Amino acid sequence: MNRITRRRAAMLIATAATATLVSVGAAGAQSASGEAGPVTLTFMRTGTPSILHPIFDPIIAEFEKQNPDITVDMQDLGWADAATSLSVMAASKTLPDVMYHLPGTVFDMAQKGLVLDLTGKLSAQLTSDIYPALLKAGQYDGKQYLVPSGASTLLLWYNAKLFEAAGLDPDAPPATWDEMLAAANKIHAATGVPGLGLYSKPAGGETSFVFESLFASQIGGSAWDSSKNAYVYDDPAQADNATATLKFMQDMVAEAQPSVVEYGRFDTRTLLRDGKVAMVMDSVNMAVQIKDQLADGTMRVARIPAGASGASVSAINVGGWYIPTNSQHPEAAIRFLEFLMTTQNQIAHTSYGSVPILKSEAATYTGDYWKTITDSVTDGVAEGVAPDTPALWAVTGEQLQALLTGDQSPADTLGNIRAGHDEVYDKR
Amino acid sequence: MDAVRRPRFSPRLAPYLFILPTVVLFVVVLGVPLINLVVYAVGDSNIYQGFTGWNSFENFRYLATSRFAKTIGVTLVWLVGGVAGIVVTGMIVALALNRPIPGRGLFRALVIIPWVVPHAFAAAMWSWVIHPQFGMLNEVLLRLGLIAAPISFLSANTALATVIVVRIWQGAPFMIITLIAALQTVPSEIEEAADLDGANAWQKFRYVTLPHILPVLMVSTLIISAWTLQIFDTVYIMTNGGPSRATQIVALDIYSKVFVESDLGSGAAIALVTLAVVAIIGWWALRQQEERAA
């Protein structure tokens, strides 16, 4: 009796499991619809929906008016959700027809055949209008997977009042690393306020970006070798430049607010805003936090100081549009993408928090503020990105934290970064 | 089937009928993912395509590194500190709230708040409380003259203790609610009898109350342990495992393997091994409990 019952129960379970497995195995067989007839494009711009809809709803309305056969359905995705949602959408081949994201992830998906190569499919008018360094940031292995539509560079934001209080000329912000350290020191001596605001809490991309930009300024060129898909500073021949850059970062800690590893970018922005530090290197997103002070001239922006090369070279971090290979309507998607990138529409998008993307767009911005920002783009270099960039950043961020807490010398930090990166490179 | 023909009088089948709905739910919703977990672990897998090919246990290599050894050490401290903290504080607060006391309804409502605050935002709230520059806690301590300089709550030496305290904050409401419910089932006659025997408060707790609520306490402790092992978003947002991996717990390792390094295989391998280790410990703990109950 007992045995019969058990067998029945076991069979029941087995049947249920098999049915489930079979049905899962059958997944993915979706019906494909042709291009004929009205088309609905799904569209996603990662970010805060309440700010994005006012930007994109009018653009979509205009596009639908010009293309009566196409409807655009904009869906929301926050940055906090992005990683998980993307993986699920990619796995189930339900990525939206046009989507915004960061190159690391997009290139990773591209390696797996999930992203459309847009090389040769974009209008010459568009590709020549995008700043070359930005366009390059959307390429991997010579293929254009991403069309940049949002970008940031590293800039030096500073408090003019504190400069004056220390007898420094706010119209002549520090142009070299030594000048910056000296100015910070002088401000601290005169006012008691730490000269620099420094963050390294987000171990990963954000601190890596600072290091990459400073190193680019040290050597006067890109910190990324796109032919080898490796960081230039990982090359033993560059050890002196890399160590000098790390040494400079360590020197900055001495002039910065205490507990650097407990500060993220949000925190250092509030420090600068409240007059608790005199200078912070940060992206254009800083502007939102200090917009009144920028308007009245108390806060100003300058290019980041130059390293040994004598040039101020920032890495440029981009995000942009891509079209997944699962799109049923790639042609309509490309048409919409081109429309998003018209000068007027890009101006609207840039207001979300970006440096200018198009030359025609930059031409409409005037004043010193925009000149400084635009110059940082024209002189900048694309941030190095490969499919395994997040793993590389994790190594760099962790080692930089150790450096900035004073636990590790610049030379050891470089050694550990290189060893960690080599491990990642070896896995390719 | 027997079940259909003779629904009432088949005592051998009855228990299976009672657990059947749960079994079906489990097999259907969790069975396939569990098989997938094993498959991911033994091959080259990524989050976009799943399993893509056999790779001769390559994924398990990370488990032998010194980095993972440190993760295990951190995880043990996190687990023991978090669970012990939740059990002890939960017990104390539950006892304090058990008997009628003016304002009890309000306190019991307030006690559960941390549980309904999503983890991501709780982490943000705590970050403000303990921030070295504008944190409320440092500000108060400074003004009271208790400290001379702001305490660095997330430094390499203090970060783990800090995130454990936050874990206790989040986990204790669960323990408190469960224990209050269990305490209510302690027959008051027995407690009164103990009173008459002249037992002091500790003796009463140790020999009357505790044995009575022990089954619930053990189950809740097991579950809290499982959850503490799983939670990662609080730590992820507060420290991201830093500074320099001082707070890198296993759940964060799994997350960063899967989503940062896009290496689903290694993430699944870590998860599988963790599951196996905890299975052994959990097996043992549950057997203890069953023997006690028998």
Add this chain to the structure above:
Amino acid sequence: MNRQVFHRAGVLLGRYAIIAVWMVFTLLPIYAAFVASLTKFENLGKSFLVPTDFAWQNYIDVFARVPLLAFLQATLVYALGTAVLCVVLGVLAAYGLSRFRFRGKATFVRTIFLSQLLPQVIIVVPIFMLVNQFGLYNSFIGVILAIGATGIAFTILLLRSFIDGLPVALDEAAAVDGASRLGILIRIVLPLAVPGIATAFALAFFNGWGQYLYPLVLTRSAEYTPVTVGIARLIDNQTPWEIVMAGTLISVVPAVVIYLLAQKFLTRGLVAGAVK
């Protein structure tokens, strides 16, 4: 006599002291969030000791910035759905475990415990495939089943330890009267297990209330977006923390109120059933 009064007062004082300390600990970050929620975006991080801006407007703006009411509605459905699913299945399974000896019992208990250890970040993708296959993608049911499967273990184990504490003699008396097993469970055991059931209900309810990953992955449309997912979308380069915290605090209130009501209702309803 006098000594006893002093003793009682001492105990009461001690209990108040414990409660007071715990309340401060519990509410400290909530207070920090409250202060932030009354701050203008440009002043975030300036002072966290007391509110300076008193920007009550944030509590109105949050409804304009995100469809908070719709989010709350979805959250409520997930929470109630999870609670009902877990308690109904949980009571049945717990009764089976408590009152019967059967083969495979130990395995069943251990399996449900271990289900708590499956890392959600990994199993969520296969669960998505499954839910999608059954046509339950973008539905309340799919999400509730996923939350239920991963959250029911505790309901079962908790209810079982409560039912274990009830004397079997009552069941046996009812069985002699010819009541069926299910009848015994419903009429005899349930009313006595009220504190346990109410607690299990509340715990499952909060489990459903706080879920983030499953609704995020298993739904797409706005009507299925819960508060957790909806508010987390505001997190960005320039996160409007004042809005995030206002939204979070607003969404805490109904959870607490519903918890209190549920406790009261369940306790009263089930006790009434017992008397009848």
